[in-house]
Amino acid sequence: MGGATAIASTNVTPGHFRVAGQEFPHVKWWNLRNLRATYCLLFFVILTSATNGYDGSMVNGLLSLKQFTTYMKNPGGSITGLFSGIMFLGSLLALPVTPYIADGLGRRWGIFIGSLIMIFAVILQSCSVNFSMFIAARFFLGFGVAIAHGAAPLLITELCHPQHRAIFTTIYNTTWYIGSIVAAWLTFGTNHIGNQWSWRIPSIVQALPSILQITCVWFVPESPRWYMFKGKPEQALKVLADVHAEGNANDEVVQLEFEEIKETLAIEKEQETTGWLELFQTPGNRRRLLILISAGLFSQWSGNGLVSYYISGVLTGIGIKDSNTQLIINGVLNIWNMIIATVMCFFVDKIGRRPLFLISTAGMMCCFIVWTICSERYDATHVKANGSAVVAMIFLYYTFYNIAWSGLLVGYTVEILPFAMRAKGMCYMFAMVDVALFFNTYVNPIALKHIGWKYYIVYCVWLAAELIFIFFFYIETKNTPLEEIAKHFDGDAALVGGAMATEKGRIIEQEIHEKDTKEATAHEESVGL
Template sequence: MADTSVTPGHFKVCGREFPTVKWWRLKNLRSAYFLLFFVVLTSATNGYDGSMVNGLLSLPQFKNYMNNPSGSIKGLFSGIMFLGSLLALPITPYIADGLGRRWGICIGSIIMIFAVVLQSASVNFQMFIAARFFLGFGVAIAHGSAPLLITELCHPQHRAIFTTIYNTTWYIGSIIAAWLTYGTNNIGNQWSWRVPSIVQALPSILQITCVWFVPESPRWYISKGQPERALKVLAHVHAEGDSEDEVVQLEYEEIKETIAIEKEAEQTGWLELFKTKGNRHRLLILLSAGLFSQWSGNGLVSYYITGVLDGIGITDPDTQLVINGCLNIWNMIVATTMCFFVDKIGRRPLFLASTAGMMICFIVWTICSERYDATKIEANGSAVVAMIFLYYTCYNSAWSGLLVGYTVEILPFSLRAKGMCYMFAMVDLALFFNTYVNPVALDHIEWKYYIVYCVWLAAELTFVYFFYIETKNTPLEEIAKHFDGDAALIGGAAATEKGRILEHDIHEKGTTTATTEVHEDKV
């Protein structure tokens, strides 16, 4: 396994250590990170939607307009969005790899704006459902490109923090939606739910306007035969325009040679993740991360907090909306704070501690719910609310940010877009099932449904212990060593023996081709 130790105050590139970079002191890096905020908005859009649905289902005006939807219909409100996302996934990598990361974000945003217009103008249940299908379709395309651009553009020292922050901004959107629906609850007509729906278009409008100021991924430029543009981007963002900077040159050579080796090996298809031991290990992590991130009990609160709170006697819409709003603020604080520890503590310890904590909290949550059901004592209901906050503290220690941060970094460039589709497909499948089943289960068996998650979390903890490995303090291209060992396809100074052989073959092939062309010219 590759060495992940780094001297404090340094970062690694190609096995060499360099002094830390203060991004706020460098104009170009500071500007690039500011612009990446508009890329991050993709995740915030997703969070806005989840909280908005929660809020709308608490609004009497919305429920009356939609003829008081039952548990299964409530599930369809959210679930149809994830079905739309699932159907968009097969084309997502072709947009991100073919047209570029920025075009993927832009196309997804355009579709989302169309969906928001349809949703805001809905005159019946069917129209609202159709709009949410297209919303999911657009989110999937943007979501399949945004984290790739972030992880491929960031300075190697800041990559882990920035890619982990990406998914935690889900809560920024969630907070805005939670408090906006709380405010519009005082509007006594249909605008109480149409206003939050209209505001949902704002992040997508900002992305379409600003994403073109963000540099394209240098790795994508190299994959398209434009190495000069890639070097220019790396130099501009990572070294204030100095293309001769040592870190930039090491990065450039490693990226260029690694992508060339991957192309030579022809490891770009959908089935490549099934073919080698290292790729199968990656696939297990991708699928499990997508599943665990949604099947850990968090779906009960993310989309159906009203049903959970109804079950412990908190039925006032204002009170439910305040709890939802405060919970999302707490979630954002915890999730964002933990992003700055992923390279200090490590991915594996965070995943283990987070999952173990969730399991303990959910057991206590279940016991308190049973006690309230049996006694109707208000203190037991209050204890459930406290356990929800503690549970999310544990969840956000790892699963919120590292869902994307960890999965995107373990994939080689040639499989990154397709591999993330596997992960997002599992997320959508889990959400589609959860959002449709959760309200039905809560209606019929109430707190007893929580027992399922208590058992499931124990199984999750076991799986994480045996399959999740550490990747901290490792440059993006070199993470392959953790999974493939000596078979890792890496170029540059960090190349493995197999990588060097393939690199030599590529060079020999190029020399032979050039010699042949010269001979033909002479003839």
């Protein structure tokens, strides 16, 4: 089953990209004014992921601040889990409405509405006078993040030039670390403030990405695919021409893209492939669903949740109890993570998605086994060298994690979905992320407190299971235009139109043409009467 049902080639001549079966020389985006401006503006779309990263690191930082824990009356155990996990519960409850905002109002409106809710939540959080108020604020924060998160990657993948789509959509999730770094070092700095501002300042700064987004998102062009799906082909062509060809609507790449998008979306509409249950209907869709669900789970149930939200507990367990030292390790780790994750984005189309997932997961499994052994040795002997080895394994573990999971979690899952199912399909993936995070953030502190290093054994076994699943179910999609990726999953049954239409696509295109012709004839006759 690992070989997949792909019939589309993933090989492209070096220095070229492919659209509708034709190869074109690489485009130097920095030499093209419109493309350069668009990619700079997309930075403000990417900030959605940075907001998520900021929160994770801020939670770590606040739990290490004595000023915060004292003010909140020393929360611990299950209360600490609720402190982190309530945000993911908010995200989970928001997911059913996110595709209707992104598909109904547009990708930009989704980002705007989500950011607005997050600003309200940050105000409530920063003004908290007790732990209950802080938790309520984090619920609304999660609600807003889910809405923005449900629209931002869609806009990026649907707007980017085909040559750069894989890099940009992969970069989206890696900016989690930008927010994480800012929060880690900010809480390290405010740790030296001896009053409530030590934790209120990091909380207030959390609003900055959302403020930038609601201000700048309207300067970013809307998705041409969304315009096309809403029956606005002229606006779709204009965006494609402006962004991909400096305004030249007659450019060959633009025309090929336009026809492929137009015909493919028409076929999807004709087949009514927009429901929540569509991913259960065909073998190809069921495979997509397995990938979506597994990617969401694996991205958070691989042991990374221990460090992302509870590094203080992990480090305390190996004898590193000083809050300053914990904050420094957290800050340096996030810088290292960002470097590795960003570098790997540029190898997605060179190496391929499937090999990166396999290398990443196998490396994580090996590192976690050594991490577990070193933790057991420290627990038995209290030899400092064993604790230092755990820190080294944490860094090496995250090196492997960032080879694939930080970027491809969104980059891969968003591209395997046809437009009509993209917003709803991503909700399945994000739902699994939220379920896993809610479970992890609630269970991890309890498990660490009661069984310590023995809890790590669970992740060693789970990572082995992940590796086997990826080998058999994940499909390679590198160097494939967005509309044509369906061929890798559905073969000749894929709903693809344009120059690279499948047999089923051509049949439906003909039916649509005949239907349009009959309607036009009937209209002419009625006018004539």
